[in-house]
Amino acid sequence: MSILKNLKNFVTGGAAKVDLAYAEEVLRDGESLSVMVTVKPLDQTLIFEKVYLNVKAVERSAHDTTIYAEEKVLAEHVQVSAGEEKTWSMEIKLPESAPATYIGKHSSLHWSAQAGVELPGVNPTSDQRSFIVNKKMIYPATR
Amino acid sequence: MGLFSKIKNYITGGAASVSVVFESPIVDGSAPVRLFVTAIAKDHCKVKKVYLNVRARETYTKTVTYTETDGDGNSRTSTRDETRHEDHFQKEMILGTDVELKKGAEDKWLAEFELPTDARATYHGKDVFFKWEVQAGLDMPGNDPDSGWVELLVSKPMNYSMNDL
Numbered sequence: 001m002s003i004l005k006n007l008k009n010f011v012t013g014g015a016a017k018v019d020l021a022y023a024e025e026v027l028r029d030g031e032s033l034s035v036m037v038t039v040k041p042l043d044q045t046l047i048f049e050k051v052y053l054n055v056k057a058v059e060r061s062a063h064d065t066t067i068y069a070e071e072k073v074l075a076e077h078v079q080v081s082a083g084e085e086k087t088w089s090m091e092i093k094l095p096e097s098a099p100a101t102y103i104g105k106h107s108s109l110h111w112s113a114q115a116g117v118e119l120p121g122v123n124p125t126s127d128q129r130s131f132i133v134n135k136k137m138i139y140p141a142t143r
Numbered sequence: 144m145g146l147f148s149k150i151k152n153y154i155t156g157g158a159a160s161v162s163v164v165f166e167s168p169i170v171d172g173s174a175p176v177r178l179f180v181t182a183i184a185k186d187h188c189k190v191k192k193v194y195l196n197v198r199a200r201e202t203y204t205k206t207v208t209y210t211e212t213d214g215d216g217n218s219r220t221s222t223r224d225e226t227r228h229e230d231h232f233q234k235e236m237i238l239g240t241d242v243e244l245k246k247g248a249e250d251k252w253l254a255e256f257e258l259p260t261d262a263r264a265t266y267h268g269k270d271v272f273f274k275w276e277v278q279a280g281l282d283m284p285g286n287d288p289d290s291g292w293v294e295l296l297v298s299k300p301m302n303y304s305m306n307d308l
Contacts, residue, residue, distance in 0.1 A: 025305050026303070026304060026305065028300065029300055059268045059269055059270065059271055060271075061203040061204045061205075061270050061271050062203070062204035062205050062206040062224045062270070063204070063206075063224070063270075065268075065269050065270060067268065067269065099266075099268070100264070100266075100300070100301065101301065101303050102263075102264075102266040102268070102271070102273065102301075103301075103303060103307055103308075104201045104203065104263070104266070104271065104273055105201060105229060105231070106201060106203040106205070106227070106229065107201065107203035107268075107270075107271040108271075109266065109268060109271070110308065130305070130308055132303050132304070132305065132307075132308070134300045134301050134302060134303055135300050136171075136264075136298050136299055136300045137264065137265070137266070137298060138169065138296070138298050139265055139267045139296055139298075141168055141294050141296055
């Protein structure tokens with residue numbers, strides 16, 4: 001691989017293709033998020049510091065406010081050869097206090113996740129993928 | 144009660160204290176909501192009607208841009224976030240008409256109503272809220288004594304699908 005291509009991948013995060021898939025996009029009370037992360041180096045064998053997943057819940061109104069964020073590590077110090085494809089699976093249990101998806105007319109709370117691999121420079125990442133949490137919430141009463 | 148006290152109550156709505164007590168402060172919409180409205184009069188008074196307002200209110204923030212022009216015609220634009228509300232459900236129920244309240248006596252009215260089948264669940268976020276609230280009041284000359292808005296928690300799993308995003 002040329003130095004220029006290496007430099008481009010360093011800057012753009014284009015050294016590997018990362019895909020994120022869910023077994024179910026809609027979660028009910030108490031259900032875990034079942035994820036599959038697939039990584040494929042595009043040009044050469046790569047050694048990743050870690051394969052990770054960022055899960056977050058963002059409240060949208062005039063601005064986006066992150067209500068919940070967590071990083072899950074699926075694997076560490078991984079080598080994947082050029083042309084090879086590796087998949088990791090994980091069950092992610094959201095905490096009891098995690099909010100339910102809310103969809104208003106002018107505001108919302110959305111859940112999403114994004115997978116990535118840690119490399120020098122910009123990390124290759126998957127698309128941000130939404131999922132839904134349909135659960136019963138008990139809030140303290142206010143006046 | 145002296146004349147000044149009567150005038151004060153006329154202006155402030157302090158002629159009676161009104162409160163709301165839910166049968167259950169948390170509901171899931173599968174059964175009618177039941178509540179008691181209680182009024183204790185501070186003096187003998189006549190009430191045209193006893194009412195209950197129900198609302199489902201979305202509270203959110205909106206970035207608003209204002210342009211001001213001074214006397215010389217120079218415009219200045221400023222932006223700020225404002226808290227806004229939209230009511231998605233409103234209902235008024237009449238619980239009693241032409242009621243006479245005796246000084247110190249406690250009067251009670253039972254109210255019952257159903258939430259719409261597609262009622263959104265309560266949401267309490269950071270800048271965003273979706274609340275079901277009720278307000279009981281006495282229609283009297285001057286300011287109406289009322290309970291203020293009291294929250295009813297609607298706790299149920301929603302049935303959102305990916306198409307709703």
